[in-house]
Amino acid sequence: xxxxxxxxxTRGTQGEASRVEIHEVPFEPGQSVLDALRxxxxxxxxxxxxxxxxxxxxxxxxxxxxxxxxxxxxCTARLEAREMNVxxxxxxxxxxxxxxxxxxxDERLGREQESR
Amino acid sequence: MHFETDxxxxxxxxxGMYAAIEAARGGARVLIADRSLIGRGGATIMAQMTxxxxxxxxxxxxxxxxxxxxxxxxxxxCDPDLARLLCEEGPEVIREMDAWxxxxxxxxxxxxxxxxxxxxxxxxxxCVYVDFLxxxxxxxxxxxxxxxxxxxxxxxxxxxxxxxxxxDRKCVGATALHxxxxxxxxxxxxxxxxxxxxxxxxxxxxxxxxNMSGDGYALCLxxxxxxxxxxxxxFFPIGHLAPRLIGMDPIxxxxxxxKLGGRLLNGNREGFVEKYGAVDNxxxxxxxxxxxxxxxxxxxxxxxSPHGGAWLSFEHCSEAELRAAGGPVIDRLAKNGxxxxxxxxxxxxxxxxxxxxxxxxTSMATRVPGLYVAGEAVxxxxxxxxxxxxxxxxxxxxxxxxxxxxxxxxKSAGKARAGEAAFRESAARLNEGNATRDLNPAAMIEELQAxxxxxxxxxxxxxxxxxxxxxxxxxxxxxxxxxxPAGKPYDTELADWLDLSTxxxxxxxxxxxxxxxxxxxxxxxxxxxxxxxxxWQKNQVIA
Numbered sequence: 001x002x003x004x005x006x007x008x009x010t011r012g013t014q015g016e017a018s019r020v021e022i023h024e025v026p027f028e029p030g031q032s033v034l035d036a037l038r039x040x041x042x043x044x045x046x047x048x049x050x051x052x053x054x055x056x057x058x059x060x061x062x063x064x065x066x067x068x069x070x071x072x073x074x075c076t077a078r079l080e081a082r083e084m085n086v087x088x089x090x091x092x093x094x095x096x097x098x099x100x101x102x103x104x105x106d107e108r109l110g111r112e113q114e115s116r
Numbered sequence: 117m118h119f120e121t122d123x124x125x126x127x128x129x130x131x132g133m134y135a136a137i138e139a140a141r142g143g144a145r146v147l148i149a150d151r152s153l154i155g156r157g158g159a160t161i162m163a164q165m166t167x168x169x170x171x172x173x174x175x176x177x178x179x180x181x182x183x184x185x186x187x188x189x190x191x192x193x194c195d196p197d198l199a200r201l202l203c204e205e206g207p208e209v210i211r212e213m214d215a216w217x218x219x220x221x222x223x224x225x226x227x228x229x230x231x232x233x234x235x236x237x238x239x240x241x242x243c244v245y246v247d248f249l250x251x252x253x254x255x256x257x258x259x260x261x262x263x264x265x266x267x268x269x270x271x272x273x274x275x276x277x278x279x280x281x282x283x284d285r286k287c288v289g290a291t292a293l294h295x296x297x298x299x300x301x302x303x304x305x306x307x308x309x310x311x312x313x314x315x316x317x318x319x320x321x322x323x324x325x326x327n328m329s330g331d332g333y334a335l336c337l338x339x340x341x342x343x344x345x346x347x348x349x350x351f352f353p354i355g356h357l358a359p360r361l362i363g364m365d366p367i368x369x370x371x372x373x374x375k376l377g378g379r380l381l382n383g384n385r386e387g388f389v390e391k392y393g394a395v396d397n398x399x400x401x402x403x404x405x406x407x408x409x410x411x412x413x414x415x416x417x418x419x420x421s422p423h424g425g426a427w428l429s430f431e432h433c434s435e436a437e438l439r440a441a442g443g444p445v446i447d448r449l450a451k452n453g454x455x456x457x458x459x460x461x462x463x464x465x466x467x468x469x470x471x472x473x474x475x476x477x478t479s480m481a482t483r484v485p486g487l488y489v490a491g492e493a494v495x496x497x498x499x500x501x502x503x504x505x506x507x508x509x510x511x512x513x514x515x516x517x518x519x520x521x522x523x524x525x526x527k528s529a530g531k532a533r534a535g536e537a538a539f540r541e542s543a544a545r546l547n548e549g550n551a552t553r554d555l556n557p558a559a560m561i562e563e564l565q566a567x568x569x570x571x572x573x574x575x576x577x578x579x580x581x582x583x584x585x586x587x588x589x590x591x592x593x594x595x596x597x598x599x600x601p602a603g604k605p606y607d608t609e610l611a612d613w614l615d616l617s618t619x620x621x622x623x624x625x626x627x628x629x630x631x632x633x634x635x636x637x638x639x640x641x642x643x644x645x646x647x648x649x650x651x652w653q654k655n656q657v658i659a
Contacts, residue, residue, distance in 0.1 A: 013605060030360030030452065038558075041608070046558040049606045053157040053325040058363040059253060060156045060325065076363040095296055096606040103273045107154050109117065109294055109301065 003027040003081040005036055009048070010087035011097045021045075027081040032056065034063055034074035037086070037098070049097035050074070064089055065098050074098075117294070117301045118536045121147040121270070122526035123519070124289055124305035126277050127332070129158020130508060131491025132311035133259035134209070134515030135522065139309075140268040142523025147303060148263070149275040149292060152327055155260035159313045159324045159492065160511055163252030164365055166233050166243030168505025169206035173229035175241050179203040182242060186506060189237050190471075190499020191638040192653045193345065197478050198497035202506065202513050209512040210244060218258040220244045235504040236404075243505045248443055249371070255508060275301060277331065278614055279542040280308060280339040280487065281534070287339055287487035288534035291542035295611060298604045300546045302539035306529040307486050307522035310336055310474065311515060314492040315349070315622045317615075319467035320562075320569040323355055323367045329615045330622025332493035336474045337621065341482035343658040344495040345472035346622075347629035347640045350502055351574040353407035354380075355466030358423040361452050366466055368445065369428060375441035380407065381427040381460065382419040388426075405641065408465040408574045415464075425464030430456045465574050469507060471498040471639060472629070475657065480518035486525065490518035496655070500638025549601030549610075557612035560591060564619055572627045577644050581631040588627065592620045629656045 005027040012018035023044055025036040037050050053060035056075050063074040066087040074086075092100035101108065123139040125132045128150035136148040150157055170177040183203040187194050214220055214230070221231040221244070232241040246254040263269055274295040281289050281302070289304040315330030316322040337343055354373065356366040372378060380402075382388045392410040394402045402410075411426045421427050430438060438456050439446050449456065473495030480488045491511040498506060571584035595617055600610040633656065635649035636642050 028360065030358075030362070032360070032362045035360070041558040042556070042562050043559065046556045046609050046612060049608045051152075051606070053152045053327050054162055055326055056362060057162050057365040059161045059365075060152065062153060062156065073363075078362065096604070099606045101296065103153055107271045107273045109272055109274075109297070 005079050005081050006083045007036055007040070008083060008085045009098070011048070012094070013096045014094050025079070027079060031079040032075050033065070033067055033072070033077040033079050033084070033086065036079050037074060049095070049099045051099045062102070064102060066090060117299065118539070119147060119301070119303045120533050121145050121303060121305050123147070123307050123309065123522040124149065124303050125309045125311060125519070126290060127158060127311035127313060127491070127493070128154040128271070129311065129313055129491065130160035130255055130259060130511035131493070131515035131518070132158070132309070133263055134512050135309045135311055135490050135519035136269050137259065137262050137266065138516045138519030139523040140266045142520055142527070144268070144523040144526045146269045147272065147305070148269060149272050149277065149303070151274065151276040151295070153273045154271045155256050155263070157325060157327045159328060160508065161252045161256040162325060162365060163255070163508055164249040164367065165251060165370065166235055166245045166505045167210065167251060167508040168235065168238065168243050168503060169210045169509050170203065170242060171207050171210055171230055171232070171244065174223060174232045177240060177242060179206065181239055182206070185238050186498070186503050189501050189503040191501055191648070193499035193637070193655055195496030198476070198494070201478050201517065202497050202510050205513045205516070206509045209509070209516055213255065213258060213512065216258050216262055218254050219246050221247050237503045238505070249445075251508065276611060276614060277335065278546055280335050281539050281542055282339060282484075283534050283538050285340065286485040288538055291539055291546060293546055293602055293610065293614065295606055298602055298607050300543040300602060302536065302543055304533045304535070304539070306526035306533060307488060309480075309488045309490055309518045309522050310493050311490040311518070312493055314470035314473070315626070316467040316470065318565065318568045318619055318623050318626065319349075319573065320565040321355060321357070321464055321466040323352060323365065323466050323468045329619050331618050332489065333473060333625065334618040334621040336482060336484075336487065336489065337625070337658065339487060340484045341487060342475040343472065343625055344475040344655050345499070346495070346625040346658060347633050347656065348471035348500050348638060349467055349626060350469040350471060350639045351404070351408050351465045352468035353404050353411060353465050354428055354463040356461065357421070357425040357464040358462040359452070359454065361454070364448060364452070367468065369463060372430065372441055376430055376433050376437060379429045379432070380411070381429055382414045383421050384419055385427065388414050388419070409641070411465060412575055421462040423462050423464075425462045427460040428463045429460035431458065431460060433457065469502055471495070471500065471502055478517070479521040480514055481521060488518040488522050490515040500640060546602045549599040550597060551601055553598040553600070555598040555613075557609060557616050561612060561616050561619065564588070564591065564616070564623060568623055568626070572623070572630055574639070575641050575643055576630050577642065578631060581627050584627045585624065585631065588620055588624050592624070595620070625658050629658065632656060
């Protein structure tokens with residue numbers, strides 16, 4: 001039997017109780033955690049919210065998440081054939097699932113910018 | 117939420133950021149929007165290599181020589197005015213970037229002549245760069261630092277533009293999905309600059325960011341602008357395929373091959389490029405198109421490497437040679453468990469850049485009043501094939517020009533702006549949808565990428581392109597009924613649905629232009645029509 005990585009993913013939006021979903025992902029040595037999250041979106045559940053741009057060059061710095069309690073870039077964190085806990089960053093405002101507010105404050109849309 | 121501004125810039129890569137800076141210098145209030153983080157999500161930041169520009173500091177040069185090389189690479193299809201603009205104004209923007217502290221490599225100290233590296237297709241060393249493999253990040257960071265210092269420029273990330281809004285056939289701004297809240301945002305502007313980059317995400321194997329979905333082409337086409345040269349997608353022959361590498365750009369093997377040669381081997385570990393008429397001898401002299409062809413043919417014949425490409429071997433090189441060529445990259449490879457002295461890696465052709473795009477004049481104006489384009493979104497400057505190093509030059513030169521033109525238009529428009537009412541319909545379109553649907557747009561995007569790779573990739577046939585167009589039409593037809601409504605924060609299903617619509621529109625343009633062009637020229641190679649046909653020395657325009 002081929003190897004499996006089991007991802008325990010903390011999901012939810014602000015103001016709702018978070019839940020943990022378990023997904024089993026076919027494991028290939030060398031894969032990143034982001035590869036596994038993208039695989040889940042395409043093959044299991046497209047509603048899983050993640051954010052990334054450069055995909056694997058580690059230049060956009062958008063894919064920061066918590067893996068087993070450590071803050072990492074999902075694109076450089078190595079996937080392993082075991083149980084892994086993936087959660088949104090604990091110290092940033094939650095937007096949805098693994099997406100948190102990481103933009104500099106003056107590049108966000110705030111109430112103060114609403115139309116006159 | 118509604119905004120009013122003089123100039124709206126869509127896309128915050130190199131072209132968009134330069135456009136915003138120049139528009140602000142021209143007296144305009146600017147809003148720069150990006151679907152990702154400002155200055156982080158485009159293609160510019162991923163560029164590792166070189167910037168072609170006739171600065172002539174280390175070796176004498178003149179923009180006319182650069183221009184001649186650009187036209188030759190474009191196989192007779194360059195828009196001569198745009199190509200000339202790129203080459204003639206290149207040195208100015210490169211020197212301005214230098215003054216802003218980008219840190220171009222110099223022969224000595226911080227004030228000596230800028231170094232000029234040689235790149236294929238150039239008649240002399242002509243490319244500036246930032247060490248080590250840091251050109252794109254340095255360019256992005258420098259522009260972002262300038263942006264932040266200009267209070268006239270408002271920066272907003274997480275804005276995915278869904279429509280350019282028209283009134284009396286003029287572009288009066290845009291409507292966007294604000295990803296973080298899920299709500300529509302409308303922006304009224306006297307002038308709009310589209311700087312959203314290319315379309316390499318249409319392909320399964322690509323070297324650019326996930327944001328290169330062809331947004332700008334689809335947006336501008338829907339607004340009434342023309343697209344040109346859409347069949348010309350540049351493929352890079354030896355993109356990294358396997359083993360899976362993390363934290364590395366897939367075009368990373370190019371500098372190694374420049375320095376060390378390296379051997380291309382098929383699945384049976386035999387050299388093969390010679391069979392296709394090339395002389396290789398372990399040196400890096402095989403042209404990109406021939407290497408691409410040879411790899412694809414070996415895979416088709418069942419002689420590919422395990423993941424469907426070719427082996428690239430540096431096993432004949434010593435560790436010292438490899439370290440001299442790769443420097444810190446050797447350590448990053450070691451972290452990925454790769455020792456090049458003991459193992460070959462797998463490579464395959466990957467989509468790298470798009471020559472085609474929105475048709476514009478030398479002021480970067482499209483035929484839609486109020487709508488400008490910049491960077492890779494612009495079509496025509498590079499014709500059928502882009503000269504190595506021209507992409508960043510194009511981003512900076514065209515960005516500056518578009519910003520200048522947009523500011524001038526805003527000035528002549530005075531305070532007149534379209535009111536919020538002009539945006540109601542487009543915002544409503546974003547809000548409407550079917551909340552109970554059975555759809556996986558992320559899977560459909562993968563299906564489209566596989567289809568384009570197979571049927572509209574580096575080598576094409578009429579039959580394959582017709583198959584692609586049939587499938588694109590079927591996928592497009594199924595989409596409207598399953599649109600998710602806006603309203604949820606960071607709704608990636610809606611973002612994927614929007615991207616898929618955009619990608620299908622761009623894919624149709626690529627495949628239909630490729631089907632019509634019954635010859636092989638530059639990056640467009642038809643197996644059923646080999647060789648250039650002089651009757652086809654013309655540009656195809658889609659409207």
